[in-house]
Amino acid sequence: MFQMLRSAAIAVTVFMTVMVWGSLTGVAGETPSATPWGQDFFPNTVLINQDEQPVHFYDDLIKGKVVVINFIFTSCTDSCPLETARLRQVQRLLGDRVGKDVFFYSISIDPETDTPAVLKQYAAKFKVAPGWQFLTGNKDDIVELRRKLGLFIEGVDNGRTTDHNLSLIVGNQTTGRWMKASPFENPYILADHLGNSLQNWKVASEHLDSYANAPDVRAPSLGEQIFRTRCSACHTLGHEGEEATGLRGVGPDLLGVTRQRDGLWLGRWLKEPDVMLAEKDPLAMSLYEAYNKVAMPNLRMADNDIAEVVQYLQEETDRQQPVTHMAGDDMHAGHEGYAGHEGHHMQ
Structure with missing residues (x-):
């Protein structure tokens, strides 16, 4: 589907x-x-x-x-x-x-x-x-x-x-x-x-910028396409967060989620969140309660689609928050977006 x-x-x-x-x-x-x-x-x-x-x-x-x-x-x-x-x-x-x-x-x-x-x-x-x-x-x-x-x-x-x-x-x-x-x-x-x-469709636009001056547009990966057409309805991702866009998500910002959640758990959460909620998975239930009881929808994603989304989330996390290995530092220090909130979930 x-x-x-x-x-x-x-x-x-x-x-x-x-x-x-x-x-x-x-x-x-x-x-x-x-x-x-x-x-x-x-x-x-x-x-x-x-x-x-x-x-x-x-x-x-x-x-x-x-x-x-x-x-x-x-x-x-x-x-x-x-x-x-x-x-x-x-x-x-x-x-x-x-x-x-x-x-x-x-x-x-x-x-x-x-x-x-x-x-x-x-x-x-x-x-x-x-x-x-x-x-x-x-x-x-x-x-x-x-x-x-x-x-x-x-x-x-x-x-x-x-x-x-x-x-x-x-x-x-x-x-x-x-x-x-x-x-x-x-x-x-x-x-x-x-x-x-739609307010007055016959009025011509005042913007007369030429297409010749348009910047090159990077082709999005499959994972990014899925995120933008599905996930972004409820979630932001770091630089696309509320402060940048003014759009607060129904769920949490997902920057850092791949570093904070077990891979198998995250993959299953993307595949069958409704089943996990029905089973009363402890983490799933805590996230459901933390976000106003709006259930994570089942997107009917195939395994390869899930892998692509997870890869995109990982790439964006690495790009926006590069890991620095310094003595005595926690490698996750400063990862506020997803990690800084106990109730954050992929919703």
């Missing part, structure tokens, strides 16, 4: 595989009737948010707004936590604009389980800020809404498993510009589209 998810993410390209439902006509300020993607297209489904408030999908949630919409379920142990963690990063980048000129909506595909109280607790686990609504409702209505948004795959979403379409929908209802986006995209790119280009 991980290979499938990674292939899907790569297919999305640098930002998104675009599905534009409307011709890109209209500018900000036009009435909903100026685009075919108005009240005659979108259902006005009644949903209930985490504060037990009823809302209408079209009238209250998307009409005249720039939005990002995804579908999750709180008992998900793989993709949903990563989507939520990634959007949390985007929310932090947009700051107080969320809830004012950009709106976030996560709708449950398991409404029988995901009551408003459960959704409120889920949002609290990820320390979601105001302006992001988590929603539930009638299951048949939600299925129909997913179909209308192009986020329902026959044979997958209506199968016996909990597999579901992993795309996000981002768009501006006023202009009629709607697109699918990868939930594993770089948070800065998602934030830029939501905060800038």
